[in-house]
Structures are given as structure tokens and as C-alpha cells.
Amino acid sequence: RKEVEQDPGPFNVPEGATVAFNCTYSNSASQSFFWYRQDCRKEPKLLMSVYSSGNEDGRFTAQLNRASQYISLLIRDSKLSDSATYLCVVTITGANNLFFGTGTRLTVIP
């Protein structure tokens, strides 16, 4: 069973576009939620935590729907530097490791 599922993409969008990624998680005991960014052959880096009330960080907005076990990430005004793989990540109550989705690949085109 996959703990975290994401559409692998790729998403190819022009600069300035708005793009949204979705993620579902299977374990109702999931406790904390994150979006990480991973550049090619690099380590995952935290983009933002996801809170129940939704949260925004500049051009990035994350939403969590616990009832549907669904997480989303919205990127507005896409930049070339946003090109990366976006990883949906959860933790589960009682376990302190991270569970990663396979990632969604984004390419922003000039």
C-alpha cells in the first residue's frame, strides 16, 4: 500500500502560469504534512509545512483536507527557478520518520 500518492507529471507550464499539485495519503493517523522540493540529483529541501487551516508563503499556497486525506500545493506566477520535483511528505502518529510520495515533476518554460 502506498502511503502517499502523487501524479508524477510532468507538468510543463509557461513562466507566469499558476500550477497546482495534488497528493493523497492513505493513513488516517497521518499527523504532519509537508511539501519538499527536490532538484535533480540533490537532496530534498523543505518548501513548506501544511497546516489544517491552509497556509501561504509568498507565491506558494498549501491546503490540507483531513476528511478527504488530500493535500495540495498551488504555485502562482511560476518562475524558471521553480522547475524541480515537488514531494508530498507525511508523518504518521507513532512513527517519527517521513513518508514520501514519488514526486511531481514541474518544468517552467520561458
Place this chain on the structure above:
Amino acid sequence: EPEVTQTPSHQVTQMGQEVILRCVPISNHLYFYWYRQILGQKVEFLVSFYNNEISEKSEIFDDQFSVERPDGSNFTLKIRSTKLEDSAMYFCASRTRQTTDTQYFGPGTRLTVL
């Protein structure tokens, strides 16, 4: 800004050989992790380490694997007899005490088993 460091960046070894991957976690962090990522696949948890002992491990972390904190700064992953399928990127991560705290990842060691 403090960061997790890992050495070597790339390790090439022959099947059946032992390898040791090294990590220096962030100095005030208390929980340490190893993850791996096979090329084209997701990041997978291997093991977590706290208070000088393994706190959790996944099914991947079998008897071939071991971890150690030999001194106050290093955290190592040993693979006793490497297999072809051990070829992957190995990431070390660390965090402070709180379970909701961010895990910070090192740059990874690319292990290639020939």
C-alpha cells in the same frame, strides 16, 4: 546556516564489498536518519537513531545494514556485503527533539555497486 554534511559524495564499489557512508548531523540535533532513493523512485526511510540506539527501522534495513555514532559528531551507515540493488542515493537527515520539527537532509552519497 548549519547544515548536514555527508562523505563521500560518490562511492563506487564491487558487489560483495563493505561500504561505510558518513554523515555529520547538525550539532544540536538529537534524531538522526538514513533514507535512500533508487534512481527514478521515491525517497524511502531506512532507519532512525536516537540516544545512541536505533529507534525505528524499515523492512529495507536488514542484517546487511548497521548504523553507528562512533563519536559526538559522526553518524555512519555500513552495508556489509553490497548487492547491485543497493545502488542508490543515500541521504542522512537530522532534527531536534520535537516530532514536528523539520528534518534537514544532507547532500547525499551516490552509491554505485558494480
